[in-house]
Amino acid sequence: MRRIAITGHRGLPPAVEREVDAALRAHLAPLDGGLIGLSCLADGADTLFARAVVEAGADLEAVVPAERYRDGLPPAHHPVYDALLARAALVHRLPFTDSTPQAHLEAGRHMVDHCDELLAVWDGRAARGPGGTADIVAYAQERDRPVVVIWPDGALR
Template structure:
């Protein structure tokens, strides 16, 4: 079974989110039915990817960076997070309490270490802080993981 992890931006404008969702669904579909997706299930790229994996009949593994991770997510996303977490066949819980940048960095590294490919919803810009998409892409490349970047042409965050 092919194992594909996701990293990506949150808080995308609606038109960018719709384009990203379509691109993620097309990519997931191209990978075939024997797919396991790894995601932290945050709003934005993580949740879009997780839903695409499930809708394609793949298995979902959730990576929870910290005990208080859910509380750090936007309130409007918590029900979707709960639904995706419940749909996961396996939940990896990292040993952090607070949902910090360091916990997110470690979660991203965990996913890279347990995948065959990383899908990055990434605008190609440098990280805004530790643990962001650019850091995870860099780590995946250091680990010789295949990285597929999904970003709509001309889109901005």
């Protein structure tokens, strides 16, 4: 089984979200469900990936950065988060209470440390804070993990 983790932006515009969703599904399709997907299940790239993994019939592993992680997600995303978390074959809970940038950074590192490949829904720009997409990509590169960047040409956040 190939273990694939996701890192990526939240708050994608609808048109970008549709293109990213299609690209993620196209990347996963050749694996024919022979994968395990790791995701923190945040809104945006994490959820697009998690849904594609589940719909492909593959196992989903959730990484929960902190005890209060869900509280930091948009309230409208809570039902989606809860449903995906319930579908997870395995849940990795990190030892943080508050959903801080440090907890998010450690969650990203955990995924990289436990994957064969990192998918990055990334515009190529610097992280907006610790634990951002660029930080996780850099960590994966330091660990010699293959990184596949998915970002539609000309797309803006």
